Amino acid sequence: MSETKTDPRVLRTRKLIMDSFMELSDKKEFKDITVKDITTEAMINRATFYYHFEDIYDLLEKVLSEVLLINLDSEVYQKSELNEEAFISIFKAITNFQKSLSNRCHRGYEDTIARIIREQLELIFYKMLVKQHSTDDGEKARMVTAVMLSWGIYGASVEWRRNSQTIVPEEYIKSAIPYILNGLNYTNKTV
Amino acid sequence: MSETKTDPRVLRTRKLIMDSFMELSDKKEFKDITVKDITTEAMINRATFYYHFEDIYDLLEKVLSEVLLINLDSEVYQKSELNEEAFISIFKAITNFQKSLSNRCHRGYEDTIARIIREQLELIFYKMLVKQHSTDDGEKARMVTAVMLSWGIYGASVEWRRNSQTIVPEEYIKSAIPYILNGLNYTNKTV
DNA sequence: CTGAATATGTCGTTTATCCAACACATTTAT
DNA sequence: ATAAATGTGTTGGATAAACGACATATTCAG
Numbered sequence: 001m002s003e004t005k006t007d008p009r010v011l012r013t014r015k016l017i018m019d020s021f022m023e024l025s026d027k028k029e030f031k032d033i034t035v036k037d038i039t040t041e042a043m044i045n046r047a048t049f050y051y052h053f054e055d056i057y058d059l060l061e062k063v064l065s066e067v068l069l070i071n072l073d074s075e076v077y078q079k080s081e082l083n084e085e086a087f088i089s090i091f092k093a094i095t096n097f098q099k100s101l102s103n104r105c106h107r108g109y110e111d112t113i114a115r116i117i118r119e120q121l122e123l124i125f126y127k128m129l130v131k132q133h134s135t136d137d138g139e140k141a142r143m144v145t146a147v148m149l150s151w152g153i154y155g156a157s158v159e160w161r162r163n164s165q166t167i168v169p170e171e172y173i174k175s176a177i178p179y180i181l182n183g184l185n186y187t188n189k190t191v
Numbered sequence: 192m193s194e195t196k197t198d199p200r201v202l203r204t205r206k207l208i209m210d211s212f213m214e215l216s217d218k219k220e221f222k223d224i225t226v227k228d229i230t231t232e233a234m235i236n237r238a239t240f241y242y243h244f245e246d247i248y249d250l251l252e253k254v255l256s257e258v259l260l261i262n263l264d265s266e267v268y269q270k271s272e273l274n275e276e277a278f279i280s281i282f283k284a285i286t287n288f289q290k291s292l293s294n295r296c297h298r299g300y301e302d303t304i305a306r307i308i309r310e311q312l313e314l315i316f317y318k319m320l321v322k323q324h325s326t327d328d329g330e331k332a333r334m335v336t337a338v339m340l341s342w343g344i345y346g347a348s349v350e351w352r353r354n355s356q357t358i359v360p361e362e363y364i365k366s367a368i369p370y371i372l373n374g375l376n377y378t379n380k381t382v
Numbered sequence: 383c384t385g386a387a388t389a390t391g392t393c394g395t396t397t398a399t400c401c402a403a404c405a406c407a408t409t410t411a412t
Numbered sequence: 413a414t415a416a417a418t419g420t421g422t423t424g425g426a427t428a429a430a431c432g433a434c435a436t437a438t439t440c441a442g
């Protein structure tokens with residue numbers, strides 16, 4: 001439905017740009033990377049860059065979103081149940097993602113990165129909630145729930161990094177899960 | 192002079208095709224690689240392949256030529272003198288190249304490969320001979336000399352592989368060099 | 383052998399990419 | 413403070429690459 005398959009040149013060019021950007025991110029900080037650097041590495045014209053991305057920040061967003069999604073998709077999307085196991089693997093995906101980020105240097109863009117992670121999480125939680133009760137009442141409640149879950153689990157990952165890296169992510173999030181799930185059940189019943 | 196710089200799309204596409212071909216060569220034998228395989232890996236249209244290459248054999252030739260040239264160029268081209276040192280490094284380049292080939296699987300195409308190596312060698316020797324005596328008399332003699340040198344040094348590499356891999360390439364070719372150089376001097380004087 | 387499936391090459395039309403020139407910020411050196 | 417150099421973002425006209433349809437091998441199972 002509404003699937004107009006995109007030109008392979010578009011896919012290829014986007015891949016070239018994103019791969020080049022990640023390659024450069026290993027060597028330079030984000031603030032030192034220019035559009036010309038990227039397009040040279042990717043062997044494409046600078047104008048072509050702007051055909052695909054608003055600017056370099058737009059590229060950053062899309063690359064991060066995609067990398068995060070790859071971390072999440074493969075681990076979670078099939079197990080559509082929003083249960084303990086799902087929360088654990090989502091939490092692990094986030095901490096993994098942040099670990100891979102700390103190698104690349106994006107200092108000064110922590111806020112942007114945080115927003116991106118949160119937005120992706122919100123989307124995922126929302127989809128999973130929809131899948132779980134297929135009726136379309138409680139729409140608004142699901143949206144708010146997704147927002148709160150995304151902030152909550154993201155915040156947990158921040159706190160984990162700050163304080164508790166000695167504990168493995170699994171254990172850390174596990175202790176909070178009963179509360180999350182009870183909260184979820186409560187929401188489901190009363191709306 | 193007569194340098195019409197080629198469209199970057201052409202360079203990029205050729206690189207994509209060649210890289211994909213080498214990638215596939217690590218996994219499959221040459222005879223099992225189809226044009227579709229290559230173009231899929233390279234993310235280009237099959238028709239585009241034929242815009243750049245006659246067919247898959249043409250591609251094989253060009254890839255091998257290029258790999259061989261990379262081996263040779265960096266090692267030799269600057270030292271334009273056709274002396275002992277040059278012969279040794281050319282010989283080493285050939286044996287290196289053949290070693291890298293034996294990993295990739297091109298069984299059944301030894302003849303093609305041999306021809307490609309020889310043609311490249313002939314070209315290189317010819318250029319070096321021209322550089323050495325800038326007068327343009329003795330044209331024919333230089334061409335014949337290049338032919339004989341290319342066959343000779345290629346043949347030496349074949350024999351080395353067959354019999355004497357215990358000796359390092361340097362030593363193997365070194366023993367023949369006096370005769371080669373004397374022959375060269377003789378040719379130079381009498382033509 | 384026979385047909386089905388897969389691979390090779392080619393061609394006219396459509397489209398993504400290139401180019402080079404432009405106005406405008408931002409940075410760097412004098 | 414100013415000039416030179418470098419980076420950003422946009423445009424219209426030129427071209428490589430995509431599409432998909434075609435004819436023709438080659439491979440392979442029944």
